[in-house]
Amino acid sequence: MQAFELSRAGDVAQAVRTAADMARQGVPLRFLAGGTTLVDLMKLDVERPSRVLDINRLPLAGIDALPDGGLRIGAMVRNADLAHHPLVASRYAVLSQALLSGASPQLRHMATTGGNLLQRTRCVYFRDVAMPCNKREPGSGCAAIGGFNRNLAVMGTSDACIASNPSDMNVALMALDAVIHIEGQGGARQVAIGDFFTLPGDTPQRETVLEPGDLITHVTLPPLPDGSRSLYLKLRDRASYEFALASAAVVVRMDGPRIASARFAMGGIGARPWRVPQAEAMLAGRAPEDAAFDAAARRVLQGARPQSENGFKVELARRCLVHALQAATSTDGRAVS
Template sequence: MNPFDYARAAGAAAAVTQVAASPRAKFLAGGTTLIDLMKLHVETPDTLVDIGRLPLDKVEAVAGGGLAVGANVRNSDLAYHDAVLARFPVLSEALLSGASPQLRNAATVGGNLLQRTRCPYFRDGVSPCNKRAPGSGCAALGGHNRGNAVLGGSESCIATSASDMCVAMAVLNVTIKTQGPKGERAIPFADFYLVPGETPERETVLDHGELIVGVEWPALPAGAKSHYLKVRDRASYQFALASAAVVLEVAGGVVTTARVALGGVATKPWRVPDAEKLLVGRKPTAEAFAAAAEVATKGAVPRTFNGFKVALVRRVIVRALETVAAG
């Protein structure tokens, strides 16, 4: 680990000023990604501004049945929050499918939104990796890419987005609230993440020094059900090979609301609007779900070892939708 200065933030505004002042400064929250990557010399900040004690730790109801969640709410606290369990099970299920109890006790909402990829060539610190060392190439394209993305990739990067929480947040229509050097922003989840293109080092629209202070999302339509299904190499404590977060509302025998997002297969939390449009107005049948799954993976680019993910994620979509349709 390279040497760095450590400071506890006195407040959100002070933290923003401190990080904005130095190009290599970073915010520290739960540390479960950042400290890990610093030990690997993948992250080399010269200053850590610890925001972990800032009072961004509330889960509050918002008008209309939504929730507002502070950036420092720990993953485990959010997963077991009564309102989340009762009304947004997709989020609870996603959070509890990720990592271990110890990590969930430390990891925060704000940190999880910025969780880094598990691509081994990004983490090893030496392989060509355009995300870690722009311009150096992508070792995953011709390497061991079983875990890499089949959607949203480019010839510069096929690193998979690792977070489970984010896949659920994609179908909750979350808004991300920030405070930065240029003031406050509310960023729709759909606009927050960037596909790698030719600049995979840039993963979100955040400016340097811009701090996530919380997230907010509205109620689901009355009668809508939600679910997160994750498939992985072992039953627990493993990243997704393929996952799906779904929201489904059925009224009068036809689908009236459908939202589907994919994890484990894409370079960012991956909503599939074309598949959702196909479902609305149709009966919630296995045929309709299979057709939606087909559309959801249109444009997938399988690589040497990850072609199985295309068929796998289709099945995950179908099973997740069947689960909520069966109620």
């Protein structure tokens, strides 16, 4: 690990100002929250910041109900606290389930909402500085293409990068239409989660729309319509402490025997949490039948680009989404809230 200077932010404005100043000077700086990703990558020399700014004492750890029935989640809220919060468990079951399916209890007690939004890929070549990786070192190549790529993306990839987004939480937030609130050099702004993540294209080193000095302060969730039901289904190689091969976050509202609306996003298969609004629209007004679910799932996976070892993900993801939709619309209410 490279030597670095550690300091503590006094308030949000100071944190943003310090980060912006360092960016202008060309000095690498990283914010330290739970450290569950950053510290790992620093140990591997993937991340080599000269300065680390501890933001753990900033007042960003609240979970509050909003007047419209939505929810405000501070960037420093720990994953465990968020998963077990009564408002999350009762109103946004898909988010609670996604968080509880990720990592280990120890990590969930450290990892934060803001940090999880910025979780880096688990591609083995990204984490090995001896191997070429365009995400880590632009222009060096992508060793995963033609290499070990079983766990990597089949959607949204490019000739420069096929890394997958590893987060469970982000998939649920995508299905919930979360809004990311950011403080930066130009003041406060908010970004819909659908616009927050970027695809690799020719610039795989850029994963979000954040600019130097930007700090995520909180996330807001809109209220779900009465009668909404949600769930998170995760398929993986083992039952715990494992990343998704394919996952589905589903939010549906029934109108009698038909689907009034459906929102769903998929994890494990995309360069970003994968959502296709056109596929969701295919289910509006339809009866909850397997044929309709299958057609929507195939639309989600249209344009898939499997690699040498992960072609199975296309079929696995189709089955994952169909099963999640079946469970969410079932009359017995199993595994949904």
